[in-house]
Every structure is written in structure tokens, then in C-alpha cells.
Amino acid sequence: MSIELTEPAPETGTSNGNALAPAVRVRGARRTYTAELAPVRALRGVDFDVMPGEFVAVMGPSGCGKSTLLNIIAGLDTLDDGTVEVAGERVDGRDQDWLAKFRRHHVGFVFQFFNLLDGVSALENLVLPGVLGGMKRRAAESRARDLLDLLGLGDRTDQVPAVLSGGQRQRLAIARALVNEPGLLLADEPTGALDSEGGLEILELFRRLHDDGQTIVMVTHSADVAAGASRAVKMRDGRVQDAGE
């Protein structure tokens, strides 16, 4: 059974009715963390745009604010100042319930260390977020099986994550992130825990998803991985130094 990877426009409803709204629009983003010695200014006025269908790599030295930027786009962290829009919808200033619902339907998140549910099968790792996202169990199972097939894990449905290789676990995590057909896929160092072969395999998968229209923002330290994206954004000291072309 084939599966359509191309995403329809997210049904967030744009605030201004503009169908060409950027997938992501961040303006003047500031985030300072309280720390023991001195406050850490993780974001110092970031402007960042991603158009629908782009595959953007975010690069920069350790501590420059890459993960913080990704987290504020996902509504996993809050801003001190500035605005964040995803598909035309303001994300900043929302309460936790709104953000949880928003994430469930519109944002898929892939982590460096997979963050899978260890005690349940590969299939169940996908079915649970599908059901939480509002699917009937049978529909979620069907979607989960299709995604596992698509990502080359069709023969692993009943296995728990612990018996999978790192690359297979990351493919499972990507499948999970796609269960609810998010308009936006965010990935924080998705190849960071893999060897170079495993990393390139994941990059190839992202490129396929991108070819099918998926909007992707990926944080990476690897220039080789970033070269596979359609644009590389460079951050430094809490700012965007180069927005790429």
C-alpha cells in the first residue's frame, strides 16, 4: 500500500488569510536563561523565516542558541520578547493546552536520542501519538504500518526500540513524528547519535520527504549533513549570522 507523503496546507487558518504565509516566521526573538553565575542570553534578537516546502539546516557553534530556536518554534520553550508564527498562526503567548494541541497536529519533532517509548513495540510507538492526535485506533494502526513500510521498518513492527539499531530507532522516531501529518518537521541533531553511514541514511530520508513537499528545519553540527539541505542558516552568539540562500 502506498502512502502520500505530500502534506496538505496545515489547517491552522492563517491570521491574515494569506495562503503564502511562511511556514515559520520568527521576529526579534529573545530568550535569556537564569543561571547561577550570570544570565545566559541564548537568543539575542533572532529573525528567521522558512517558506513552505523548504529544507533548512541550522548550524553554528555549541551554545549559540540552535536548540533554543527550535524549541521556541515548537512552543516547547517561551520567549522573553519577539514573535513566532507557524503557518501564519501565532505560537508565542499561548497556554500549554493550546500548545500541546497545536504540536500534536502541526509539528513533528525528532530528537538526537530518539525519545522513543522503550516498553512498547515499534508499531505502538506510532499508534499512541496517532490516537492522542484524534485518530481511531484502527486508522492509527493503518497509518503506522504504512509509515513503517515507507521507512524500511515494515518487518520490525512488533519489536521494541531496544533491539533496533541507532539508525532504525531514528527512522522510527521520524515515522512517529510524521504520524499526525504535521506541516512542519523539526529535527534537533537527528544524526548526532549515529555513525556517518547511519547519519547519511537519515539525511537521505529527509531529502525524500523534502522532495515530497515536507517542510523541514534541522539543527546539525555536520557540514556534510547541512549540505544536503536546501538552505543552511548560520547562527552565532544567539543571533542569525547568515540566513543562507
Ligand SMILES: Nc1ncnc2c1ncn2[C@@H]1O[C@H](COP(=O)(O)OP(=O)(O)OP(=O)(O)O)[C@@H](O)[C@H]1O
Ligand atoms: N534551560 C536552560 N537553563 C539555562 N541555560 C540554558 C538552558 N537551555 C539552554 N541554556 C543555555 O543557552 C545557551 C544556548 O543553548 P542551546 O542549547 O540553544 O545551544 P545550541 O546551539 O543548541 O548548543 P549545542 O550545539 O551544544 O546543542 C547555552 O549557553 C546553554 O547552556
